[in-house]
Amino acid sequence: MDVEEFRVRGKEMVDYICTYMNTLKTRRVTPSVEPGYLRTALPPEAPLHPEPWEDVMRDVENKIMPGVTHWQHPRFHAYFPAGNGYPSILGDMLSAGIGCIGFSWAASPACTELEIIMLDWMGKAIGLPPAFLALEEGSKGGGVIQGSASECVLVSMLAARAAGIKRLKHQFPTVDEGLLLSKLIAYCSKEAHSGVEKAAMISFVKLRILQPDENGCLRGQTLKEAMEEDEEAGLVPFFVSTTLGTTSCCSFDNLPEIGPIVRKFPSVWLHVDAAYAGNAFICPEHKCHLAGIEYADSFNTNPNKLMLTAFDCSLLWVTNRYLLTSALVVDPLYLQHCYDHTAIDYRHWGIPLSRRFRSLKLWFMLRSYGISGLQKYVRRHCELAKYFEKLVKKDERFEVCNQVKLGLVCFRLVGGPDETSQQIDDLNKKLLTNINASGKLHMVPASVREQFVIRFCVVSQHATREDIEIAWDIITDFATELIEGPDKERDLNEERARKHRAALAHKRSFFVRMVSDPKIYNPAINKTPPPIPTSPGTPPQPAPATPDTPSETESIQLVPSTPKQSSWISWPLAFFFQSVDNDANDLPLRFRHLDTMVRLKSPNHGRRGSTPGASPERRAPSPSAH
Numbered sequence: 001m002d003v004e005e006f007r008v009r010g011k012e013m014v015d016y017i018c019t020y021m022n023t024l025k026t027r028r029v030t031p032s033v034e035p036g037y038l039r040t041a042l043p044p045e046a047p048l049h050p051e052p053w054e055d056v057m058r059d060v061e062n063k064i065m066p067g068v069t070h071w072q073h074p075r076f077h078a079y080f081p082a083g084n085g086y087p088s089i090l091g092d093m094l095s096a097g098i099g100c101i102g103f104s105w106a107a108s109p110a111c112t113e114l115e116i117i118m119l120d121w122m123g124k125a126i127g128l129p130p131a132f133l134a135l136e137e138g139s140k141g142g143g144v145i146q147g148s149a150s151e152c153v154l155v156s157m158l159a160a161r162a163a164g165i166k167r168l169k170h171q172f173p174t175v176d177e178g179l180l181l182s183k184l185i186a187y188c189s190k191e192a193h194s195g196v197e198k199a200a201m202i203s204f205v206k207l208r209i210l211q212p213d214e215n216g217c218l219r220g221q222t223l224k225e226a227m228e229e230d231e232e233a234g235l236v237p238f239f240v241s242t243t244l245g246t247t248s249c250c251s252f253d254n255l256p257e258i259g260p261i262v263r264k265f266p267s268v269w270l271h272v273d274a275a276y277a278g279n280a281f282i283c284p285e286h287k288c289h290l291a292g293i294e295y296a297d298s299f300n301t302n303p304n305k306l307m308l309t310a311f312d313c314s315l316l317w318v319t320n321r322y323l324l325t326s327a328l329v330v331d332p333l334y335l336q337h338c339y340d341h342t343a344i345d346y347r348h349w350g351i352p353l354s355r356r357f358r359s360l361k362l363w364f365m366l367r368s369y370g371i372s373g374l375q376k377y378v379r380r381h382c383e384l385a386k387y388f389e390k391l392v393k394k395d396e397r398f399e400v401c402n403q404v405k406l407g408l409v410c411f412r413l414v415g416g417p418d419e420t421s422q423q424i425d426d427l428n429k430k431l432l433t434n435i436n437a438s439g440k441l442h443m444v445p446a447s448v449r450e451q452f453v454i455r456f457c458v459v460s461q462h463a464t465r466e467d468i469e470i471a472w473d474i475i476t477d478f479a480t481e482l483i484e485g486p487d488k489e490r491d492l493n494e495e496r497a498r499k500h501r502a503a504l505a506h507k508r509s510f511f512v513r514m515v516s517d518p519k520i521y522n523p524a525i526n527k528t529p530p531p532i533p534t535s536p537g538t539p540p541q542p543a544p545a546t547p548d549t550p551s552e553t554e555s556i557q558l559v560p561s562t563p564k565q566s567s568w569i570s571w572p573l574a575f576f577f578q579s580v581d582n583d584a585n586d587l588p589l590r591f592r593h594l595d596t597m598v599r600l601k602s603p604n605h606g607r608r609g610s611t612p613g614a615s616p617e618r619r620a621p622s623p624s625a626h
């Protein structure tokens with residue numbers, strides 16, 4: 001394709017997108033295809049010779065579109081919104097057109113500088129304290145665009161881990177970093193996104209998952225008790241991840257309580273994940289949720305969730321950028337430049353080296369809509385959720401299961417007085433399955449207070465009251481059919497009989513999977529007690545005590561005590577402890593969200609000459625996991 005053909009095809013592509021948006025209503029919201037559908041439709045190998053563009057676009061319509069879930073469809077009410085405001089689409093187009101890779105200031109100064117300014121604009125609009133802003137006089141803080149909220153949590157945890165190890169190393173200079181690492185423990189609520197657990201797995205640190213209150217809010221006292229108990233057991237708290245606007249029910253952790261608790265522990269990093277809700281703080285009426293933010297070390301939000309900006313655009317701010325960059329800096333000669341002591345080089349702020357010019361789309365959005373235009377969108381989004389809540393409350397067959405503060409409503413059929421909670425869960429699963437299978441409306445489930453609920457999120461940018469009413473009509477029609485239909489009893493029995501099969505299929509089904517967060521569609525995993533390392537193996541010898549360096553047995557216990565059954569701990573080191581003690585090759589290692597069989601070949605058991613390694617394989621969940 002040369003530049004003249006690109007000029008033509010580019011315009012055609014914009015036309016195609018406009019027609020797609022205008023005719024979305026005529027398509028099924030979810031596709032009716034089976035896994036592997038595309039494999040049979042496309043050739044097994046890449047074409048050797050160039051093909052006409054018309055053929056490519058014909059295949060887009062005939063082969064790709066039938067497998068697309070239409071997130072911008074007015075009947076799409078799953079997950080959280082996926083922004084695609086037109087100015088942001090143009091921003092991504094320009095970014096791809098310029099095609100620069102802004103890993104350092106010198107690699108493309110405008111790319112770095114616009115990002116710094118956009119993060120300061122957004123930080124101010126949200127209401128973050130000046131300590132988070134890069135361009136404030138004397139500030140050590142600043143913001144960066146990451147690819148996802150999960151990455152924001154991970155890099156914050158990595159920075160906290162590096163600071164924690166550094167501090168411990170200073171206290172215990174003769175103790176190996178590996179042992180110090182095994183003492184670190186992080187905290188989050190059971191309502192936190194599974195990305196926190198994944199970050200702990202990657203960072204190889206323990207994570208204690210705490211019980212929130214009845215409104216899904218993590219309270220200061222719960223955190224305090226856990227941290228004190230762990231400290232007494234010889235562990236070192238280093239990171240607390242809180243959430244403002246949780247994935248399953250949009251609950252808010254209590255920062256004003258948590259902040260002062262965290263401050264009482266030396267150098268514990270407080271992170272605030274506001275992936276969805278944080279965008280709403282551009283409205284004065286939602287800024288109250290930010291109370292306590294002055295205690296935080298880092299904060300993230302995704303304008304691609306509630307600020308109409310095309311994915312990917314996850315904003316992360318820190319109050320001390322030097323702690324972040326010192327954890328991630330590597331500086332080969334070929335990346336150095338003469339301004340690297342005075343300019344920001346974003347390659348030290350995240351995992352990848354290469355970075356796109358993502359700030360362009362945010363700039364385009366902020367300028368095209370203005371803060372007032374974006375506030376208007378957020379307000380309508382919240383107002384429509386309140387309207388849906390009102391419709392649910394008017395129908396006594398249903399109940400609302402969360403506090404509706406932004407655009408998410410969790411609801412369920414209440415069931416009959418004689419029905420058990422399992423039967424009511426089954427009834428709601430059936431309702432959701434029937435609705436989703438129809439392709440008329442798409443929603444996903446969640447677990448709220450151990451109950452199966454249906455999440456209804458206002459997603460479409462241009463949603464109206466009429467769209468909400470249409471959605472409610474579809475839901476109530478299916479509910480009536482389910483409750484009053486002649487084959488209700490037969491259906492329920494069938495449902496019970498198919499319990500294991502259905503649960504498995506349910507988990508595997510793309511259409512009911514919830515924002516990569518398994519605990520939401522599998523409530524039982526939240527009840528499973530933590531794995532207890534059976535034996536810690538042979539502890540390393542303690543370093544001899546000197547006047548400045550107490551032996552670690554004096555102040556660091558080598559064997560952590562058994563955690564309380566009421567909270568969960570991911571134990572990364574259990575893997576190694578078990579590998580030392582168990583003679584078996586196959587070790588069932590339980591992570592909170594999946595049963596994993598780790599095939600461990602110790603040097604004694606492995607084939608001669610083979611490298612010891614571990615290959616996790618997913619197993620069918622045990623019946624207890626349902």
Ligand code: PLP
Nearest residue numbers: 148149150193245246247275515
């Ligand atoms: N944190 C919260 C509160 C979320 O709701 C989500 C996703 O919905 C995430 C993190 C993960 O976001 P991402 O897909 O950007 O990693």
